[in-house]
Amino acid sequence: MTDNDRMLRRTATRIGGAMLVFLFLFYALTIVAQVISEVLTYYLEDVPAQIVGEILTMTAYFASFVLPGIFLILISRRHPEYRPVSLRFRLPALTPVIIIAGIAFNLVIAYVNSFTILTLFPNINTGAMDSISDEAPAVYELILAIFSTAVVPALCEEFLFLGAILTQLKPFGNTAAIVVSAVLFGLMHQNVLQILYTTMLGIVLGIICVRIGSLWCGVLLHFFNNLYSVLQEYIDAWWHWDRLYALTLFLLIGGGALCIALLLKRAKKETPDPRETGSFGRLYEQNYDYDEYPVSAGYRLRMLASPTIIVFGVLALLSACGTLLILLAM
Numbered sequence: 620m621t622d623n624d625r626m627l628r629r630t631a632t633r634i635g636g637a638m639l640v641f642l643f644l645f646y647a648l649t650i651v652a653q654v655i656s657e658v659l660t661y662y663l664e665d666v667p668a669q670i671v672g673e674i675l676t677m678t679a680y681f682a683s684f685v686l687p688g689i690f691l692i693l694i695s696r697r698h699p700e701y702r703p704v705s706l707r708f709r710l711p712a713l714t715p716v717i718i719i720a721g722i723a724f725n726l727v728i729a730y731v732n733s734f735t736i737l738t739l740f741p742n743i744n745t746g747a748m749d750s751i752s753d754e755a756p757a758v759y760e761l762i763l764a765i766f767s768t769a770v771v772p773a774l775c776e777e778f779l780f781l782g783a784i785l786t787q788l789k790p791f792g793n794t795a796a797i798v799v800s801a802v803l804f805g806l807m808h809q810n811v812l813q814i815l816y817t818t819m820l821g822i823v824l825g826i827i828c829v830r831i832g833s834l835w836c837g838v839l840l841h842f843f844n845n846l847y848s849v850l851q852e853y854i855d856a857w858w859h860w861d862r863l864y865a866l867t868l869f870l871l872i873g874g875g876a877l878c879i880a881l882l883l884k885r886a887k888k889e890t891p892d893p894r895e896t897g898s899f900g901r902l903y904e905q906n907y908d909y910d911e912y913p914v915s916a917g918y919r920l921r922m923l924a925s926p927t928i929i930v931f932g933v934l935a936l937l938s939a940c941g942t943l944l945i946l947l948a949m
Contacts, residue, residue: 623912626700627791627922631799634784635927637691638803641779642934644686648679666759673763677771684775688783700790700912704782709833713885716878721823721840722847723875726868728816736812743946756856764849773842777824780804781834785825788922790911795919797825802923806931809938812946820844847871 620628656672663671688704695701711717736743780800788796801821805814824837851864922928 621915623791623914624918626698626912627914627918628925629698630695630700630787630791631922631925632927633691633694634787634799634803635925635929635931636694637687637779637783638807638931639927639934640690641683641687641807642931644683645680648683649676652676652679670759670763673767677767680767681771681775684779688779691779691783691787695787700787702786702790704778704786705833706782707833708835709831710836710839711831713882714836714839716881717827717836718840718843719871720875720878720882721820721827722844723872724823724879725816725820725844726872726875728819732812732815735815740943740947743943756853761849761853764853765846768849769842769845772845773838776804776807777834777838777841780807780821781824781828781837785828789829791914791922792910792919793829795922797822797829798920799923800825803928803931806935806939809935809942811939811943814939 652672652675655675656668659671660668662668692704780803784803785796785800788799801818801824804821804824805818808814808817820841824840827837827840828834851867855864923932
């Protein structure tokens with residue numbers, strides 16, 4: 620094992636530690652928010668209590684991602700391989716094309732995921748995961764859903780996974796950094812119905828972040844992807860416009876295929892010359908084969924075997940299996 624291998628192992632161990640902190644905060648803060656929300660129901664009317672409860676839940680969710688990200692940054696700062704998280708706002712001209720392509724790709728993967736789950740578990744009650752009731756929701760519920768499902772997750776999840784985790788892994792190879800951060804992103808959801816397509820979405824977000832050199836395009840893709848899901852649910856609950864949904868889906872996937880083709884065509888033309896990419900952290904960060912700390916062949920993905928990442932993975936999979944058993948029993 621080389622010095623760089625040991626450096627990578629230490630980095631992976633710290634990342635796994637941050638994910639364990641995430642798990643603890645996620646459950647602890649969620650319980651605290653639920654308890655406070657229950658107490659508020661005795662003192663507030665139904666609507667104010669619901670709004671305050673949702674705000675508390677969003678705050679707990681936000682903190683459960685941001686605090687582990689800050690924790691990872693703080694415990695990594697004294698190590699030579701540490702890289703500061705860049706929050707600079709940078710968007711390419713093709714941002715709308717990237718977003719449409721990403722949403723279309725994720726929709727296809729989501730349907731493949733659903734088909735696979737239903738094939739393996741034909742009796743599973745996927746309807747139990749619906750976020751809204753059969754009754755027509757109020758407008759304020761839509762606003763709350765947009766913030767809780769699209770705004771907050773896009774900001775806090777990408778701060779942890781694209782900002783903190785991916786940044787700390789990039790000096791050892793961007794390809795491995797993208798894959799590992801995406802796997803952790805998928806496991807984080809702790810839901811067997813989501814692990815496959817969230818992992819694939821994590822790979823897409825990682826590639827975008829590395830190629831552009833900024834996490835904000837990934838944040839926007841994450842936001843609009845989740846926003847589409849929210850709007851689809853609520854529009855269907857209000858008007859049951861199945862034809863509109865089918866038309867929107869057709870246009871998104873068809874337009875997304877064209878956008879993906881355009882991006883692939885431009886990528887072939889605009890691949891940067893490695894001799895002009897400079898060192899890590901400078902202007903040209905698109906070269907995702909660049910390593911600042913080369914490690915032994917095949918060692919990069921073995922970082923997933925660090926003790927803290929293994930513990931996190933086992934706990935996340937147990938939670939996912941628990942959710943699966945509950946859905947099968949319904």
